[in-house]
Amino acid sequence: EPEVTQTPSHQVTQMGQEVILRCVPISNHLYFYWYRQILGQKVEFLVSFYNNEISEKSEIFDDQFSVERPDGSNFTLKIRSTKLEDSAMYFCASSVQGYNEQFFGPGTRLTVL
């Protein structure tokens, strides 16, 4: 069964460093998403991406964040200068259409020291 994959599973970085989180969405899906979940808190929407551009973003997704689909399979989230409060699980998701069911990857645990 097709699934969303994410790498790495765990990333540890120093405050102020740049990190890139990688995702491979399900191959026939057209819409891609990033969410985050701070430990013990709700899942929060960051950004959606369609047709090589951002279609919607939340207030969390500020200038420190960017997304990219560098080739036909990968979808990346870059955090330019990490802060302590960026420590969270980051989930990638994909869907066939915008209103369709979203399927989630296993997540990347980001720890900022």
Added chain:
Amino acid sequence: TQLLEQSPQFLSIQEGENLTVYCNSSSVFSSLQWYRQEPGEGPVLLVTVVTGGEVKKLKRLTFQFGDARKDSSLHITAAQPGDTGLYLCAGHRWDSNYQLIWGAGTKLIIKP
């Protein structure tokens, strides 16, 4: 603002009992999805409900979408220890194109 409120937050019951968890909002949702999440893993989709009043069954799990599309419920019949986990509801609001709005989850423990 709590757009999606789940209740109860925590539920611990004996194997074989029935239970219902709720997902409520004052906002209208174009669809609601139920996920199950294990610790340290991503949410796994269980079901999507789209039509007001819709009922969907997945083995011993019954999902219902309210007539006004503002609320949903998950009913588990004859709960088993394998049902233990965190159950999350998430929805597309009518005025939001893509993002899912999430509830805080119901932590369910089924004791053998």
